[in-house]
Amino acid sequence: MTTSYETREHDVLIIGAGGAGLRAAIEALAKGASVGVVCKSLLGKAHTVMAEGGIAAAMANVDAADGWQPHFRDTMRGGKFLNNWRMAQLHAQEAPDRVRELEQWGALFDRTDKGAILQRAFGGHTYKRLCHVGDRTGLEMIRTLQDRGVQLGFDVYMECTVTRLLTDGGRLAGAFGYWRENGRFIVFKAKSVVIATGGIGKAWPVTSNSWEYTGDGMTLAYQAGAELMDMEFVQFHPTGMVWPPGVQGLLVTEAVRGEGGILRNKLGERFMEKYDPQRMELSTRDVVARSIYTEVKEGRGTEHGGAYLDISHKPAEYVKKKLPSMYHQFKELADVDITKGPMEVGPTCHYVMGGIRVEAETAQSTLPGLFAAGEAAAGLHGSNRLGGNSLSDLLVFGRRAGLGAAEHAKRVSYTGVSEAQIAEAEKELLAPFSNPNSESPYAVHRDLQKVMQSLVGIFRTEEDLKKAFAELEQLKTRAAQASVEGSRLFNPGWHLASELKSMLTVSEAVALSALARTESRGAHSRIDYPNYDPVWEKKHNIIVREGVEMKRRESAVEEMPDELKQLAMAD
Amino acid sequence: MSDATLRVFRGVGTVGGQTVDYTVPVAPGMVVLDALHYIQGHLAPDLAVRWNCKAGKCGSCSAEVNGRPRLTCKTRMDDLPKDQPITVMPMKSFPRIKDLVTDVSWNYQVNKKIPAFHPHQNTDWKISQIDVDRVQEFRKCIECFLCQDVCHVIREHDAKAKFGGPRFFVRVAGLELHPLDAGNRVGLLKEELGIGLCNITKCCTEVCPEEIHITDNAIIPLKERVVDQFYDPLTMLFRKIRGQ
Incomplete structure (x- = not known):
């Protein structure tokens, strides 16, 4: 039997209020749909605010030779050809608009001398392509989208967490969740649902991600029967802070390197000369992260186990103007003046290229009526994402998901929500209150992070991954026994107990896919299989639920049309 | 590694509650938010705290540390006196929900009153960097609401019904000074946002973690616009003649 809950109805329900969710909401509203946006935090606090470097879009304001074709080529090459080519094409073509x-x-x-939008260089981009606002581009973007959405009139459910999608036969019926403030339940009836919940970084201890990044959206989709894809590709950003301990993992924007920052080891060597002599510091993130990791591992790291990143050769005023938040971040949190000396940096878990498998044009998942965009979706970035391609991804595919969801909503009617499913969701959510007091969700989370960092990190081996499985099994048992103190009123321990299940689901998907892919490609590096394998270049790992079992399948990479193939291969 | 005592407010709802002392081991470079996380993870798992980025970019973790409104993610433990407990209280100007979490929904209601950016017709979207620089200061705001918390019009006089507060004067300044904006929000400033209630004590400017010159660069120029539009003697005379 269900306890009391409120019910809300929307043509389109959007889960997540970062760049992708808000852009989807704006588009669905413009198409006349009634739109509800649910977010775990307050509006405007989503992880998009942390994006610093810029939005990649071939506007050719600075480098006239740029166009969608070079952007497409860079994206495909950066992703080592595992990208969905059609997504990469749409992305490159639509980003400027x-x-x-x-x-x-x-x-x-920021502007050029002629008053156009200024663009800066970034790793893996052939031309100066990133439209930016100093180093706080994400804040500008989210505030703009937020105000646009408020103006158009969406309903926002702030500090509300969705824990289950409701289905009716093979159809989507809505979602079940709770208010974080008072723990009361809420049921959404919806014709379409867009998942825009971001990534999974909180499964690792050294991460640039906020507490929200627990893989909720991917888990919701997986539980409802949709497919996940390419989950082995987890991006470690090369430059996170390494000292002091409290800020370990905090992002140091790639814009530092875009603006001319140089990486050195403790011997003063500019080590990128060894790993990528052509592109040096502006090589792709997978290469730079592995290079720093290797330098540290071979004993050439800095005092706190990182590399030096130096921008102090640039005039102090220029650094403060172009990288203001980096200047303040290091000054206030690490007592380092980056206009005078180097920063200490090391890899930090940053982004997952994998996610919910979607169709390129509509962003619809394999479950009709369920859409996904942004980091929660897979496909655009292949095995490695280029910096700046995330913000453009949010805009291009956020819009397409909103459009697809609104059109789908026009074609279908509301369907009933199942009381049995709601009752089950309530039971699961409330279980930690009745578990005998044995297991702290915080302790399980810390142990999960240890497992993922040590066994499913930058470099992987079969032995480690198998060990990780055994550990994850134990952690699942412990998570099921997690118990919480206190009431349902704004209780972070209880919230974490629920999010642990999401983190464990996506962690298992990452480990399962990583074990299967016996090659190294993009962000996935296997010490026991250090080379590309042409067979794996043609295959995606697909993750699906069968009963309570997680199953892995393989699916062929879609062939590019010849003219795009030529474009992608051309020098 | 030494220990610190955090004296943290605990309580549910707008009345009652008390501070509770927690002992936390201090690591180098630790900030107050780290200490609160330690308390959650080891001592009080149901301690309610808002936070997101832990990098001073999202403005979620506002609280009053040793009586001063601050972002807890940017408040270093080693900058605080070691010989006394560190008090951490919720923002005083907003209704308490639980522990350090307050109800800030009033801010979102104020925001809805402000008409959005409205571009000039037929613009070619060419803007000079100087014009951008002038406005970007206001757009740095991370909505931590510390300026709202410290503003005496809100804090002492609770004039929320007729006042917008520094955060929203900054937002209006960002729109009014946008080089391509054709809107006019001066009437709104005077009436619904009650800018006249501000008597420029600069408390807001002092607590702004983004170092926005709220009083000098946003509020005073906006007050001048209100005066120009509504109290200029010539304009007033003109209005009288026209019967408006």
Whole structure:
């Protein structure tokens, strides 16, 4: 039997209020749908605010030779050809319009001498391509989208967590969740649902991600029967802070390197000369992260186990102007003046290329009526994402998901929500209150992070991954026994107990996919299989639920049309 | 590694509650938010705290540390006196929900009153960097609401019904000074946002973690616009003649 809950109805329900969710909401509203946006935090606090470097869009304001074709080529090459080619094409073609749209809604970007939007260099991008606002581009973007959405009139459910999608036969019926403030339940009836919940970084201890990044959206989709894809590809950003301990993992924007920052080891060697002499510091993130890791492992790391990143050769005023938040971050948190000396940096878990498998044009998952966009979706970035391609991803595919969801909502009617499913969701959510007091969710989380960092990190082996499975099994048992103190009123321990299940699900998906892929490609590096394997270049790992079992399948990479193939291969 | 005592407010709802002392081991470079996380992870798993980025970029973890409104993620333990407990209280100007979490929904209601960016017609979207620089200061705001918390119009006089608060004067300044904006929010500033209630004590400017010159660069120029539009003698005379 169910306890009391409130019910809300929306044509389109969007879970997540970062760049992708808000852009989807705006588009669905523009198409006349009634839209509800659910977010775990307050509006405007989503992880998008942390994006620093910029939005990649081939506007050719600085380098006239740029166009969608070079952007497409860079994206495919950066992803080592595992990308969904159609997504990469749409992304490169549509990103400039999406940026112009932001400007028309009030965003103010840095300018060129001629008054156009200024663009900066970034790793893996052939041309200066990143539209930016100093190093706080994400804040500008989210504030602009947030205000646009408020103006158009969406309903926002702040500090509300969805724990289950409701289905009716093979159809999506809505979602079940709870208010974080008072622990009361809420049921959403919806014709379409868009998942825009971001990534999974909180399964690792050294991460640039906030507490929200627990893989909820991917888990919701997986539990409802949708497919996940490419989960082995987890991006470790090369430059996180390494000291002091409290800030370990905090992001140091790639814009530091974009603006001319140089990496050195403790011997003063510019080590990128060894690993990628052509592109040096502006090589792709997978290469730079592995290079720093290798330098440290071979004994050439800095005092606190990182590399030096130095921008102090640039005029102090320039550094403060172009990298203001980095200047303050290091000054206030690490007592380092980056205009005078180097920063200490090391890899930090940053982004997952894998996620919910979607169709390129509509962003619809394999479950009709369920859509996904942004980091929660897979496909665009292949095995490695280029910096700046995330913000453009949010805009391009957020819009497409909103459009797809609104159109789907026009074609279908509301279907009933199942009381049995709601009762089950309630029971699961409340279990930690009745478990005998044995296991702290915080302790399980800490142990999960240890497992993922040591066994499913930058470099992987069969032995480690198998060990990880055994550990994850034990952690699942412990998570099921997690118990919480206190009441349902704003209780973070209880919230974490629920999020642990999501983190364990995505962690298992990562480990399962990583074990299967017996090659090294992009962000997935196997010490026991250090080379590319042409067979694996043609295959995606797909993760699906069968009963309570997680199963892995393989699926062929879709062939590019010849003209795009030529474009991608051309020098 | 030494220990510190955190004296943290615990309580549910707007009345009652008390501070509770927790002993926390201090690591180098630790911030107050780290200490609160330690308490959650080891001593009081149901301690309610808002936070997100832990990097001073999202403005979620606002509280009053040793009586001063601050972001707990940017408040270093080694900057605080070691010989006395560190008190951590919720923001005083907003209704308490639980522990350090307050109800800040009033801010979102104020925001809804402000008309969005409205571009000039037929613009070519060319903007000079100087014009951008002038406005970007206001757009740095991370909505931590510390300025709202410290503003005496809200804190002492609870004039929320007729006042917008520094955060939203900053937002209006960002729109009014946008080089391509054609809107006019001066009437709104005077009436619904009650900018006249501000008597420029600069408390807001002092607590702003983004170092926005709220009083000098946002509020005073906006007050001048209100005066120009509503109290200029010539304009007033003109209005009288026109019968408006």
